[in-house]
Amino acid sequence: MHLYHSLCLALAGIVSSQSTQSLTDALNGQNSSLSTLNSLLQSTGLGPALNNLRNVTLLAPNNDALSALLNNTDAAATLSDTGALTALLNYHVINGTFYADSFGNSSVFAATHLTNESYANVTGGQRVEARASDGSVVFFSAYKENATVVTPNVNFTGGTIHIIDSVLTIPMNVTDTLSKSNLTAAAGAIRTANLEKVLGDLRDVTIFAPNNDAFNAIGNLAANMSTDDLAKILGYHVINGTVAYSTDLRNQTVTSSSGQELRITVEDGAVFVNAARVTIPDLLVSNGVVHVINQVLNPANSTETPDATATSAPPAFSGASSGTAGVPFTSGISTPTTTVPAATSGGGAATSSTSNPGMPMKTGAVGAAALFGGAALFANL
Missing domain, CATH: 2.30.180.10 (FAS1 domain)
Structure with a gap:
């Protein structure tokens, strides 16, 4: 037209x-x-x-x-x-x-x-x-x-x-956004689990993306993790069917795309998912929103309680420790050349520029798909 x-x-x-x-x-x-x-x-x-x-x-x-x-x-x-x-x-x-x-x-x-x-x-x-x-x-x-x-x-x-004073930048797909936001381990894990297209096809998602330190904290386990196990863990970080911005997050229990429950807690102004703290909220992506967290969530360990006084969250996996080969899943993932908020300790104004500022990129797939056989909405959102 x-x-x-x-x-x-x-x-x-x-x-x-x-x-x-x-x-x-x-x-x-x-x-x-x-x-x-x-x-x-x-x-x-x-x-x-x-x-x-x-x-x-x-x-x-x-x-x-x-x-x-x-x-x-x-x-x-x-x-x-x-x-x-x-x-x-x-x-x-x-x-x-x-x-x-x-x-x-x-x-x-x-x-x-x-x-x-x-x-x-x-x-x-x-x-x-x-x-x-x-x-x-x-x-x-x-x-x-x-x-x-x-x-x-x-x-x-x-x-x-x-x-x-600036042209708005249209939100891009999940993996591109994670990569450019220095969440390279999360981007690499999605690629390793062959979930790039699945996540890209979804409509209306909320994703809790662990930062690189969080993935590094389970490096010894990640080194031997099967593709299926990794996919199940990543599915536990996704809410399918609802875009929940930071203003929507409150004390409640929700169901992840892998079928297990996630507990959202707001304490002293901080937001937690199980025991993981949301460190950077509201990274807009083409099909929803990403919140950065400081722990890799464990679908078999959903009863952890948050500690609002702690500066970091211990691994949710027993026996986890840093690996010897560096941050897992980052091989082949380009490190961003500019600093964006997800690469820092907090949100707020960005000082970066992208190689193609302000310009839209097609999502590559239209319509929704089932993720890991599950779908859920935030209750009463």
């Missing part, structure tokens, strides 16, 4: 704000900072389509942000693809009108107009994280890349515009 008509259908809404200016007029009024965006819209014929937006929040990258993207050779080539450009633009349109004062210190995971399953397998549209930080509103996308609002609340008949 032609890009104009495709975006028209994708961005149509039903509610208007009290402003009387069209989106085109609002964008033109900010031409000193949005001239690159305006030129892009004019060259693609998207202006009239965008004027049909209703009850939305448009995140508009400024000149510096878009120029950096367009000067990237790989990104420029991808932008010539109508589907990729549409996906990227749709990810910058949030359902609902969110003014700057709508955001506080707690994260909001707002649904966007990116619903094309070739790029996002999340029911209701791929999300973007937003919260107030140091007097500004910051949006977080893939790899915790951040975009700060530099000019808020440019209102138009269909909602409001926030001018941002």
Whole structure:
């Protein structure tokens, strides 16, 4: 379908704000900072389509942000693809009108107009994280890349515009995200267990991904682990059928994709899965969300209780210790060349850049699949 008509259908809404200016007029009024965006819209014929937006929040990258993207050779080539450009633009349109004062210190995971399953397998549209930080509103996308609002609340008949200083990065598939986030052992374990396609085919998942230290702590056992045993252990780290962001995690028991129960505990502001602490929440992926934890979970040992005072979690496997061959499962997995939050001790703003910033990548598979024969939802989520 032609890009104009495709975006028209994708961005149509039903509610208007009290402003009387069209989106085109609002964008033109900010031409000193949005001239690159305006030129892009004019060259693609998207202006009239965008004027049909209703009850939305448009995140508009400024000149510096878009120029950096367009000067990237790989990104420029991808932008010539109508589907990729549409996906990227749709990810910058949030359902609902969110003014700057709508955001506080707690994260909001707002649904966007990116619903094309070739790029996002999340029911209701791929999300973007937003919260107030140091007097500004910051949006977080893939790899915790951040975009700060530099000019808020440019209102138009269909909602409001926030001018941002970076192009959002569309969440990628699980293994690519783990690899680029320095969760190389988790990425390697998925590959070793031949689960890359299975995880990529799922729709709406929550994954608890152990960090490299956690895998290293069971290195002696990992060295002799069968593919089937590894697959069962990895399945215990996946909730299939629900995307549970950090704001959804609370005291409850849920069923993993391998069929065993996981206990979610919130204690003194920290979130635990069995005895494992969530160290970095909310790494957005194409089909859900990943939370980084500091222990490899054991499906045969689900009764461990968390210790909120501890800085690390002991192995959940008896007889486990560090191996002699380095961090397991990392052979053949590229170490990221930039620092992203999952490679550090905490979340928050990212300082990294990717080789293809802001650009969408097809998921490679559309639709859902059963994982390890099990599926479960968070109760009453």
